Amino acid sequence: MQPGFSLSPEQASTIAPHVDHLFYFLTGVTGFFAILVFMLIFVFAIKYRRRSEDEIPVKVHEPMALETAWIGIPFGLMLIMFGWGAWIYYQDYNPPAGAFEVFVVGKQWMWKLQHPEGKREINELHVPIGVPIKLVMTSQDVIHDFFIPAFRVKQDVLPGRYTELWFKATKPGRYHLFCAQYCGTDHAHMGGWIVVMEPREYQRWLSGGEAGETMEQAGRRLFQQYACTSCHFEDNTGRCPSLRGLYHSQVKLVGGQTVTADENYIRESILDPNAKIVAGYSPVMPTFKGQISEEGILQIIAYIKSLKSPERMSAGK
Amino acid sequence: MSSLTVDEAPQAASHVHYLNVKFGVKSWLFTTDHKRIALLYLASITFFFFVGGAAAVLMRLHLLTPGGLLVEPATYNKLFTVHGILMVFFFLIPAIPAVLGNFLVPMMIGARDLAFPKLNLLSWYVYILGGLFTLYAVVAGGVDTGWTFYTPYSSTYSNSHVIAAALGIFITGFSSILTGLNFIVTIHKMRAPGLTWFRLPLFIWAIYATSIIFILGTPVLAITIVLVALERLFHIGVFDPALGGDPILFQHMFWFYSHPAVYIMILPGMGVESELITCFSRKKIFGYKFVAMSSLGIALLGFLVWGHHMFVSGQSMYAGMVFSILSYLVAVPSAVKVFNWTATLYKGSISYDAPMLYALGFIGLFTMGGVTGMFLASLGVNVHVHDTYFVIAHFHYIMVGGMVMAYLGGIHFWWPKISGRMYPQGWARFAALVIFVGFNLTFFPQYILGFLGMPRRYAVYPAEFQVLNVMSSAGASILGVGYLIPLIYFIWSMRYGPVASANPWNAKGLEWQTPSPPPTENFEEIPVVTEEAYDYPVREAQVA
Ligand SMILES: [Cu+2]
Ligand SMILES: [Cu+2]
Numbered sequence: 001m002q003p004g005f006s007l008s009p010e011q012a013s014t015i016a017p018h019v020d021h022l023f024y025f026l027t028g029v030t031g032f033f034a035i036l037v038f039m040l041i042f043v044f045a046i047k048y049r050r051r052s053e054d055e056i057p058v059k060v061h062e063p064m065a066l067e068t069a070w071i072g073i074p075f076g077l078m079l080i081m082f083g084w085g086a087w088i089y090y091q092d093y094n095p096p097a098g099a100f101e102v103f104v105v106g107k108q109w110m111w112k113l114q115h116p117e118g119k120r121e122i123n124e125l126h127v128p129i130g131v132p133i134k135l136v137m138t139s140q141d142v143i144h145d146f147f148i149p150a151f152r153v154k155q156d157v158l159p160g161r162y163t164e165l166w167f168k169a170t171k172p173g174r175y176h177l178f179c180a181q182y183c184g185t186d187h188a189h190m191g192g193w194i195v196v197m198e199p200r201e202y203q204r205w206l207s208g209g210e211a212g213e214t215m216e217q218a219g220r221r222l223f224q225q226y227a228c229t230s231c232h233f234e235d236n237t238g239r240c241p242s243l244r245g246l247y248h249s250q251v252k253l254v255g256g257q258t259v260t261a262d263e264n265y266i267r268e269s270i271l272d273p274n275a276k277i278v279a280g281y282s283p284v285m286p287t288f289k290g291q292i293s294e295e296g297i298l299q300i301i302a303y304i305k306s307l308k309s310p311e312r313m314s315a316g317k
Numbered sequence: 318m319s320s321l322t323v324d325e326a327p328q329a330a331s332h333v334h335y336l337n338v339k340f341g342v343k344s345w346l347f348t349t350d351h352k353r354i355a356l357l358y359l360a361s362i363t364f365f366f367f368v369g370g371a372a373a374v375l376m377r378l379h380l381l382t383p384g385g386l387l388v389e390p391a392t393y394n395k396l397f398t399v400h401g402i403l404m405v406f407f408f409l410i411p412a413i414p415a416v417l418g419n420f421l422v423p424m425m426i427g428a429r430d431l432a433f434p435k436l437n438l439l440s441w442y443v444y445i446l447g448g449l450f451t452l453y454a455v456v457a458g459g460v461d462t463g464w465t466f467y468t469p470y471s472s473t474y475s476n477s478h479v480i481a482a483a484l485g486i487f488i489t490g491f492s493s494i495l496t497g498l499n500f501i502v503t504i505h506k507m508r509a510p511g512l513t514w515f516r517l518p519l520f521i522w523a524i525y526a527t528s529i530i531f532i533l534g535t536p537v538l539a540i541t542i543v544l545v546a547l548e549r550l551f552h553i554g555v556f557d558p559a560l561g562g563d564p565i566l567f568q569h570m571f572w573f574y575s576h577p578a579v580y581i582m583i584l585p586g587m588g589v590e591s592e593l594i595t596c597f598s599r600k601k602i603f604g605y606k607f608v609a610m611s612s613l614g615i616a617l618l619g620f621l622v623w624g625h626h627m628f629v630s631g632q633s634m635y636a637g638m639v640f641s642i643l644s645y646l647v648a649v650p651s652a653v654k655v656f657n658w659t660a661t662l663y664k665g666s667i668s669y670d671a672p673m674l675y676a677l678g679f680i681g682l683f684t685m686g687g688v689t690g691m692f693l694a695s696l697g698v699n700v701h702v703h704d705t706y707f708v709i710a711h712f713h714y715i716m717v718g719g720m721v722m723a724y725l726g727g728i729h730f731w732w733p734k735i736s737g738r739m740y741p742q743g744w745a746r747f748a749a750l751v752i753f754v755g756f757n758l759t760f761f762p763q764y765i766l767g768f769l770g771m772p773r774r775y776a777v778y779p780a781e782f783q784v785l786n787v788m789s790s791a792g793a794s795i796l797g798v799g800y801l802i803p804l805i806y807f808i809w810s811m812r813y814g815p816v817a818s819a820n821p822w823n824a825k826g827l828e829w830q831t832p833s834p835p836p837t838e839n840f841e842e843i844p845v846v847t848e849e850a851y852d853y854p855v856r857e858a859q860v861a
Binding site: 006007009010018019022023026027030031033034037038041042044045049050051054055057058059060062066067070071074075078079081082084086087088089091093098108110141142143145147149150151152154155156158159160162163176178179180181182183184185186187188256290 | 343346390391394461463466469470473474475482539558559563564565575598599600603604607628629630631635637638641642645646648649652653656657659660662663664666667668669672677680681684685689690691692693694696697698699701703704705732768770772773774775776778780781803853854855856857858
């Protein structure tokens, strides 16, 4: 992007036009009322200016209808603003099924990203157009925020848990990536680029360079390295639940609640296993807190997610 | 209020009043007179305002070039932190309540002082103590957390003087609580005979509502800050996930106070506005009860919208939606006020005395800030402009455009009462204009910057944002000059200004029925109130 002067940011995602339409609607409606108020003030201030020191104004009547109108009409319009905004927010929160996942770890002051195919990037993210991309993000230290103005998306990136952000790019190009949550000395330098490519070009980019292992393969390696396999067998034999088909299933806990096994749950199971105990099992799993890096945990999760099984069946679940 | 020259300046008022009843430093430092305490506050908040303003000037200078002109990023971060802390906690929050509120509440309700005069003096000392801790933090090397102190950055990672600054804010909070308490008791218990609730000036309603927030909100801030300090000192895990804490919890607690604090800052300004608009259009306020009740409505609803600062923090989608609709709800009473002020002008007798220019400027800037709040409350748009310059522009329009305009309007309005002197009207009108123009030039471009995606708290920025940043910095230099002009003529007027009469604006309100400056006991005899608020004379419309 060339340095230049424009009054609106580039639109490069499916959600961007929606946000802009709402923005212009808001500008129109609020602009109308603001200008109305300014004009009235202006007109009154001139028309009713004090002409003599002993001037006495006429009595004005205060119609109740007027008060009701200027409470009711703005509030009605605000309900539209609310509904429209909430509708976009709902889409922000709900990535389409089958979105392509990229994993993001923020740290003071850089972004580390990894594609499922194993390709790693720093402060840069290559994505194809027309494909929904879901970022699963965490931070190694303080709160950061992943912000792509051209896509109109933004999400805080927190230590100790995962947050998600998704988009579907619509226009090839290089777009700013900013950290939008103040995170210390070099906050303003914690940015980079989102590079949006035609799918064909993207494939070429992906296969270039050393291939390395995929996230899944790396996860499987770690799974063995940290001896998870000594307890978690492929089937439900042994004193531990099988992790096959765990992702997105409903897990029954000791105490009767049920949780959905999403990324945050799996992460917690590894780092703080006693926080939620699976019904029918005893709390024997050791914590791996401080032993596996944030990237390592993401890889193990990618591996666990790959263990699909339609006939997930077990005693406790 | 004609223009004047020095040799016209008459002798000081001859009666005994609160300023000349005693002299000497001690008579000020140990005073329990609410009017003198108001002046102690006036001097101290003016000091903090100009220190905080100096930080802002340095920031705007620095941002003239994309790579940053002046300082290292680490220093820039300290500048915006100091600017935020001083302006919010040591200027905006105490400004109108502690200066104008202190001076006016007893006089407006026909009392001789606040309910607890010694507590009132104590609250000033507490404020100063908090200020000293904060200044110490600045001098010792600064704080770089932002005024928001987000964890775990503030509690674990920052290598700056977080504890001293936090302690400063913690201590100052108690001054707010004491002041709020004092006002509530005074307003309940010490109104002059005949002064019923619905005869109270709207400034009193606004201060009353503000005091409720002071008392209910400030303790939460105090607890939050103590927890940050404990986590920093003893590593107890409250907010830092590495210690088993929850960083979002901090945001909930912080904004539970700090959103209502926004209304602490603006409600008193709205109160001043109602006084100015009525006096300078010589009319009863349009919709008295609506304006009074909207203050209470804002104070109460204001406690239910803190989550709108957290739309991208990772809170649940449904929480986001609830906070969005509640935020629209709290906007209604503010809109009601704007419409009622505008309607008050209708068929009034409008003068362009300096305070009125500030009052009209207030409506303009506050409206601009208010309507952009509609953008921020709308979830889909918020996600894009959250934590960008759009937000910076929005709250400066409310806090600086609104609140500071109202504060200056109030100071210009009551200055004759406070000092017994008039100031040069021409200069005062000129300053209002300079401030209005400078303000818009500084902050309007920031709306566009935010929409374009420039994040806040950036010491460096991409080159395409430079044009707008330069405009903003240019505006800031005009604004800075605009703020210095009143400082000069007010100081000048204390000695050379023409003596003010008891009621130079022909205003209604008990504070104008006593000499300027008032005697220590405010009224020789406690007045008895027989008329409604703002009972300016009216004539019946002639029927043709
Ligand atoms: Cu950052
Ligand atoms: Cu708020």
